Amino acid sequence: MKSAWNDADAKEAIARYGKAGIGADLALRVYTTRLLGRDPQLVLHGGGNTSVKTRVTDLNGEETDVLCVKGSGWDMATIDPPGMPAVRLDALKRLRARKAMSDDEMVRVQRANLIDPASPNPSVETLLHAFVPHKFVDHTHSAAVLGLIDQPDGPARAREVYGDRMGLVPYILPGFGLAKKSAEAFDADPSVEGLILEKHGIFTFGADAREAYERMIAMVTRAEEYLARGRKAVFVSAQLPQQVATQTDIAPILRGACALPDAKTEGAWKRFVLDFRSGAAVLNFVNGADVSRYSQAGVITPDHTIRTKNWPLIAPAPRAGREADFRAQVRDAVATFVKHYEDYFARNNARVGGDRIMLDPAPRVILVPGLGLFGLGTSKKDARVAADLAEAAVDAITAAEATGRFESISEADMFDCEYWPLEQAKLGSAKPLPLAGQVAVITGAGGAIGAATAKAFAQAGAEVALLDRDLTAAQAKAKAIGGAALAVPCDVTDAASVAKAFEAVAAHFGGVDILVSNAGAAWQGKIGEVDESVLRQSFELNFFAHQKMAQGAVKIMRAQGTGGCLLFNVSKQAVNPGPNFGPYGLPKAATLFLVRQYALDYGADGIRANAVNADRIRSGLLTDDFIKARSQARGLTEKDYMSGNLLGREVTAEDVAQAFLHQALELKTTADITTVDGGNIAAALR
The missing domain is CATH 1.10.1220 (Arc Repressor Mutant)
Known part of the structure; x- marks a missing residue:
């Protein structure tokens, strides 16, 4: 690992932040924090923390000593000065004299001593930073260091690698107790350049930002070099099928198997979005004959447990052409996983007094031999986080197994961290949006109605795939929505293009829950005089394209087994034909009945089919x-x-979008045609 420090960049950071009244200490603190945060081998997704001891002017206009420390949940890769709340340092240092302190009290004291009351909560490891006297303190969850110390003889290995340059701290849950233990380890030898926290990570210190940062790089490099020396072959491969099913074939099966039925609302599910990873390191790991041992041993650092749970689900190796068998096997595996989690919770909840409320028991990481791994989350962002952390675990566990044997913290310690209120607070307590975890596919999404519908569904929490023949238009609309909105090229009149589009959506999100079949165009002419080619062309887009899209969506929905929703854009021409609009109205009328046929044929699968009848948009x-x-x-x-x-x-495109959204949310409505035209009795259904 090489230092990324650059003198010119450091000076630029001082100048840039200085214009906003930020001092050089905090400017350089932010600069090196970003250097650490952008390296996934050091920290991921809100993990790690840094601090600087400096002086600032408080709200009374008085200069005071403070600790500027990373705010809880902030991402080191993108942090700015507001993410480094300043806390009165003397007040924090006095807490070391205390024998004990509850987590709630610790948080209240830290907040009571914020210079700016509007600042975010300081890191749960704020007191550790305060109790160490060095000006700059850095903390990461280096994969190499974890690979070194996550072993039964981890402390001995750390001593072999670092000698007396680093202090050693036995595992303890972060907070006041860990801060005290770490301070004691430092006091035992104030010459140390940092601390190794067993089963947790590494701290380094420095008189300036560069020294603390480059000590981190140096210490991580020593771990990397140790792990590379005399490394033995890792993971003998299990026997796998000669032909393995594809990612897009099995993703909907996995997604459906992990979905949780809502006990309060019939027909509702808690669904998950998927994120897939593969590659040599991942395949070496998931294909191992002993994967059921090393993958189930626990997390590489307690910080990961709230995002990945304490162990992944191991799926069977999927044989190509045997997807039905795979589906049955996966559902059994998920049921076993859920039961295992429920038993784990019951045991440990009883141990701590029985006052915890169980989180959902679904897995957040799935290992698939022969294929790779999937991260799961209620959004694409959360799924990516789980997958990133799973890949970090692959690296650290592989390193540990290559030089010894991976060992995590105990089950009790994992539970205490998973159900620790300060960790749960990082996830937030906001009520989930109504379509969270669902994937919506919208055709004609480069146009007004499609784009408005994609935006409305995204605002309701869905992940959206915007399909359009004009990819540039779809990309522009997806960019405007932001997040994980996906633009996919698709000619809805071409079967191969439709199949390819659904494969792209399944590969990216894991499946489909909602289809808004919206694409269309209006051909005109007197029906008795129009050329047959025009009529056929209109039927291809305004009827058969809807059928192609619905067939593709239903195939995925049935593989998932969690129902779904088909939504179609029909027209007032379907029920109230206008003169010279026969080439448009006839296929739209056929589509109206197509809606009802899907409702009739797939209601038993929990798949609803509805349509919006809009006019003058x-x-x-x-x-x-x-x-x-x-x-x-x-x-x-x-x-x-x-x-x-x-x-x-x-009537606007946004009004039509809201009608589609309403139909997507109505779990007991199917074969419905909702009219959105401001009122036209001649077009009213009767």
Whole structure:
């Protein structure tokens, strides 16, 4: 591992933050924190922390000594000065004289001594940073250091690698107790350059930001070099099928097997989004004949438990062409996993007094021999976090097994950390959005109605895939939505393009829960005079494309086994045909009945089918030129033409999007056609 320190960049950070009134100490603290945070071999997703002891002016205008420490949950890779709350240092140092302190009291004392009351909570390891006298203190969860110390003889190995340069601290849950133990280890030899915390990570110290940072790099490098010397072959491979099923074939099966039925609402599920990882290191790990031992031994550092749980689910190796067998085997494996988790919770909850409330028992990491691993989360972001941490575990456990034998903390310690309120607080307590964990596919998403629908579904918590023949338009709309919104090229009239699009969605998110089949175009002409090719062209887009999309979605939904929702954009032409619109209205009428047929044929699978019947929406169908021509032909202003309905209100793409969203949320509604036109009795269904 090499130092990324750059004098020019350090000076630039001082100058840039200085313009905002930030001193050089904090500017360099932020600079080196980012250097550490951007290296996934050191920290991941809110892990690790850093601090600097400096002086600031408080709200009374008085200069005071403070500890600026990383705020709880902030990401070191992107941190800025607001993520380093300043706490009065003398107040923190006096706490060392205490014999004991509860977590709640520790948090209250730290918050009571914030310079800015609006600052985020300081790190749970704030007191450790305060009790060590060095100006700059860095802490990471280096994969190499964890590979070195996560072994039965980890302390001896650490002593062999570092000699007297690093102090050793036995495992203890973070907080006041760990801070005291670490301070005692430092006092035993104040010459140490840092501390190795058993089963937890590494701290380094320095008089300036560069010294603390480069000591971290140096100490991690020593661990890497030790692990590389005399490294034996790792993980004899198990016997695997000659042909393994593909990621896109099994992802929906895994996703459905891990979904949890909602005990309060019939037909509702807690679903998970997936994130897939593979590669030589991952395959070496998941293919190991002894994977049921080393993968189930526990977490590499307690900080991971709230994101990955304490062990992954091991799936059977999926044979190509035997997906039905795989589905049954996976469901058995998940049931076993859930029972194991429930028993683990019951044992340990009784041990601590029985006052904990069990988290959901679903796995957050799945190992699939022959294929790779999946991270699971209620959003794509959370799934990526789980997958990133799982890959870090692969690296650390592989390193430990290559030089000895991996050993985690005890089950009791894992439980105490998983159900530790200060760790749970990192996840937040906000009520989940109604479509959290669900994946919605929207066609024609580069247009007005499709884009508005994708935005509405994303705001409701869904992960959205925006399909459009015009990929550039879909990408622009996806970028505007942000998050994990995915743009996928798709010609909905082409079966191969549709199949490829669904494969892309399944590969990215793991499956599909909602289809909004929206793409369409309006062909005109008197029905008795229109060329047959025009009629066939309209049927391809306005009927058969809906059928292709619905078939692809249903295939995935049935593999998942958690129901789903098919939503179609039909038109008022389907029930109230207008003159010269037969080429458009006829396939739309067929699509209206297609909706009801899907509702009839797949209701037993929990798959709902509904449609929105909209009229006069500014979109690719109803262009500005078309609106102008129609208005002039009727002797109306454009405003009067667009609001020519019973309510006298123009209907927008956003109104249609809200109708689709309503149908997606109504778990006991199917075969419904919702009219969104401001009121047109002639188009009302009866």
